[in-house]
Amino acid sequence: xxxxASAPPQGPTLAEVDEDAVLARILPLMRGDxxxxxxxxxxxxxxxxxxRGQTVVTTDTMVRGRDWRDDWxxxxxxxxxxxxxxxxxxxxxxAVPTGIVVTLVADPVTTLEWVEGFADGVAQGARGAAVxxxxxxxxxxxxxxxxxxxxxxxxxxxxGPVLRSGACVGNRVAVRGSLGRSAAGLLLLTDxxxxxxxxxxxxxxxxxxxxxxxxxxxRAGATxxxxxxDGLVRDGLRVARASGVRIDLSRAALGVDADALEPYVxxxxxxxxxxxxxxxxxxxxxxxxxxxxxxxxxxxxxxxDGLTLDGETTPVRGWDHFGRGARA
Amino acid sequence: xxxxASAPPQGPTLAEVDEDAVLARILPLMRGDxxxxxxxxxxxxxxxxxxRGQTVVTTDTMVRGRDWRDDWxxxxxxxxxxxxxxxxxxxxxxAVPTGIVVTLVADPVTTLEWVEGFADGVAQGARGAAVxxxxxxxxxxxxxxxxxxxxxxxxxxxxGPVLRSGACVGNRVAVRGSLGRSAAGLLLLTDxxxxxxxxxxxxxxxxxxxxxxxxxxxRAGATxxxxxxDGLVRDGLRVARASGVRIDLSRAALGVDADALEPYVxxxxxxxxxxxxxxxxxxxxxxxxxxxxxxxxxxxxxxxDGLTLDGETTPVRGWDHFGRGARA
Numbered sequence: 001x002x003x004x005a006s007a008p009p010q011g012p013t014l015a016e017v018d019e020d021a022v023l024a025r026i027l028p029l030m031r032g033d034x035x036x037x038x039x040x041x042x043x044x045x046x047x048x049x050x051x052r053g054q055t056v057v058t059t060d061t062m063v064r065g066r067d068w069r070d071d072w073x074x075x076x077x078x079x080x081x082x083x084x085x086x087x088x089x090x091x092x093x094x095a096v097p098t099g100i101v102v103t104l105v106a107d108p109v110t111t112l113e114w115v116e117g118f119a120d121g122v123a124q125g126a127r128g129a130a131v132x133x134x135x136x137x138x139x140x141x142x143x144x145x146x147x148x149x150x151x152x153x154x155x156x157x158x159x160g161p162v163l164r165s166g167a168c169v170g171n172r173v174a175v176r177g178s179l180g181r182s183a184a185g186l187l188l189l190t191d192x193x194x195x196x197x198x199x200x201x202x203x204x205x206x207x208x209x210x211x212x213x214x215x216x217x218x219r220a221g222a223t224x225x226x227x228x229x230d231g232l233v234r235d236g237l238r239v240a241r242a243s244g245v246r247i248d249l250s251r252a253a254l255g256v257d258a259d260a261l262e263p264y265v266x267x268x269x270x271x272x273x274x275x276x277x278x279x280x281x282x283x284x285x286x287x288x289x290x291x292x293x294x295x296x297x298x299x300x301x302x303x304x305d306g307l308t309l310d311g312e313t314t315p316v317r318g319w320d321h322f323g324r325g326a327r328a
Numbered sequence: 329x330x331x332x333a334s335a336p337p338q339g340p341t342l343a344e345v346d347e348d349a350v351l352a353r354i355l356p357l358m359r360g361d362x363x364x365x366x367x368x369x370x371x372x373x374x375x376x377x378x379x380r381g382q383t384v385v386t387t388d389t390m391v392r393g394r395d396w397r398d399d400w401x402x403x404x405x406x407x408x409x410x411x412x413x414x415x416x417x418x419x420x421x422x423a424v425p426t427g428i429v430v431t432l433v434a435d436p437v438t439t440l441e442w443v444e445g446f447a448d449g450v451a452q453g454a455r456g457a458a459v460x461x462x463x464x465x466x467x468x469x470x471x472x473x474x475x476x477x478x479x480x481x482x483x484x485x486x487x488g489p490v491l492r493s494g495a496c497v498g499n500r501v502a503v504r505g506s507l508g509r510s511a512a513g514l515l516l517l518t519d520x521x522x523x524x525x526x527x528x529x530x531x532x533x534x535x536x537x538x539x540x541x542x543x544x545x546x547r548a549g550a551t552x553x554x555x556x557x558d559g560l561v562r563d564g565l566r567v568a569r570a571s572g573v574r575i576d577l578s579r580a581a582l583g584v585d586a587d588a589l590e591p592y593v594x595x596x597x598x599x600x601x602x603x604x605x606x607x608x609x610x611x612x613x614x615x616x617x618x619x620x621x622x623x624x625x626x627x628x629x630x631x632x633d634g635l636t637l638d639g640e641t642t643p644v645r646g647w648d649h650f651g652r653g654a655r656a
Contacts, residue, residue: 039382039489040384040421040489040491043492043570044421044489044491044492044493044554044570045386045417045418045420045421045492045553045554045555046384046385046386046417046418046420046421046423046480046482047384047385047386048382048383048384048385048421048484048489049382049383049384049385050381050382050383051379051380051381051382051383052379053378053379054367054376054377054378054379055376055377055378055379055383055481056368056374056375056376056377057374057375057376057377057427057429057462057463057479057481058373058374058375058429058463059429059431059463059464059465059479060465061431061433061465061467061477062467063433063467063468063469063470064470065470066467066468066469067467089373089374090373090374092373092374093368093372093373093374093376095374099385101385101386101387101479103387103389103477105389105391105475105477134385135385135386135387136387137387137388137389137477139389139390139391139394139395139475140391140394141391141394141473141475142391142392142393142394142470142472142473144470144473145469145470145473145475147433147467147469147473147475149389149431149433149465149477151385151387151429151479152374153383153385153481154374156376161367161368161372161376163368163372164371164372164373165372225373226372226373227373242371242372
């Protein structure tokens with residue numbers, strides 16, 4: 001389990017340090033070895049990246065209090081997770097990530113120690129995926145606010161990008177990676193029972209998307225793909241709607257996922273996590289035939305619309321940013 | 329003069345509208361005609377852009393209360409300005425902008441009307457530069473916080489990117505665009521005298537960077553370039569430091585800029601605005617010979633380090649995000 005920041009933050013705050021000094025401290029922390037595609041790194045008006053035919057671009061943001069709590073996640077966790085969820089979006093297009101830019105908007109009372117920890121977490125996530133940090137932006141926020149954001153770039157393979165809209169009737173629906181673990185970990189944190197299943201709490205704090213599986217799926221002929229950020233049902237519905245089909249999931253195929261969570265959260269919550277749990281960042285894809293190794297078939301693409309579970313409509317579960325959160 | 333939002337905001341807030349419904353309202357507002365380089369637009373995990381050899385990427389953020397005030401700037405102004413300052417960074421590399429992604433992190437009590445106005449302003453700025461909106465992200469923020477952010481992509485011309493580090497002793501220092509107008513406009517707003525010079529207030533609300541001048545300068549052999557975001561002295565120092573040279577500015581050459589502001593803010597403030605005023609987003613570049621048409625020579629590149637005015641050291645003026653703002 002990753003240690004959350006338990007000691008009180010110490011040292012100077014952003015208000016006490018010159019902006020250039022902050023950048024001088026954190027940029028080296030975030031910078032790993034540049035790839036040979038990086039022609040100009042951080043420090044100029046913009047970075048310059050050597051690119052080939054098709055570049056994917058995506059952006060994702062985390063807000064303190066909504067996407068993380070400082071008593072549950074260390075700054076390293078936050079940086080690591082922010083990278084992971086952005087790179088998952090790149091992978092879900094069937095692309096290989098090539099670079100990220102990082103934005104930090106922070107209350108001036110934020111400690112330099114927190115910011116350095118965040119930069120370290122970004123570096124860990126980026127290095128793990130061999131993705132260079134190309135630059136970023138630093139701004140002060142109103143009291144109490146910390147917002148972190150990444151825009152990720154990637155390169156599409158020769159197989160071309162895999163969209164949400166290509167699922168065809170008769171395709172198999174498959175998932176690569178776990179289901180419901182992040183949500184179960186969050187539930188344990190909420191209940192003050194993190195020690196009951198440290199592996200689930202880690203899944204929440206530091207999701208580990210199967211990045212290389214995205215381009216592999218593209219090469220294997222995946223017809224549609226996305227990463228599971230808002231829950232299986234909600235994200236599955238997105239594929240169904242974009243493709244003009246119905247996605248039918250198999251309760252039997254998902255049983256293994258629920259069974260893995262049940263000892264820690266109980267049966268009902270386990271199924272809620274599997275079907276509605278967000279921030280998992282596993283990949284969901286549709287294939288005309290058998291998916292590549294590592295993918296599990298969990299359903300099929302049918303005529304009609306919407307999402308069903310063993311043929312029956314299931315309530316929309318998942319995360320709505322401005323609504324009430326998880327909705328049963 | 330652009331009308332600031334004077335009527336009280338009305339209609340539903342973000343908390344009262346489903347996130348997908350918000351996106352469904354604002355994405356069409358932001359979307360102009362796609363260029364033929366846009367292979368996949370908003371709505372999937374990532375957008376896909378056709379790219380050639382070298383892609384520039386830059387990101388810039390605005391925070392309500394720090395970068396704008398709702399009683400001084402309409403949401404259209406905010407969106408327009410956010411686009412302008414990002415595209416200025418692209419131009420300052422000698423590149424042509426090819427796409428942007430937009431992030432909005434907003435207090436749930438933010439009205440849909442404000443968000444639509446912001447999206448409209450983004451669209452105005454993007455269409456004016458023929459730049460497609462490729463996608464974005466939408467998140468809720470703590471009470472009182474609104475943060476907007478853009479990441480911009482661009483394509484470097486055959487002349488290659490123009491960095492800050494290439495200024496050579498003997499080069500001429502030139503500026504393209506105005507100096508100090510945005511800061512003077514802000515000063516008038518602060519003093520409650522916006523009506524005294526609506527053109528300066530507009531320069532603050534809606535900067536209009538000379539975007540095409542960036543690639544032109546690159547083709548004309550500019551050795552260094554940046555956009556003036558934090559003030560002439562502060563940004564000039566950045567070129568000097570990156571290039572290992574001294575930049576000497578000519579008070580006589582800058583007199584025309586100060587003279588244009590003096591009737592509205594007085595002589596001392598006019599010079600403060602010219603030398604230290606941020607958010608102007610004009611381009612500063614160095615050239616081995618005569619700069620192209622439209623550029624004004626305002627100084628020269630000399631041996632040594634730092635920035636001087638008629639050979640004498642001048643205090644660092646400009647904006648520090650976590651410090652006390654403009655510093656004399």
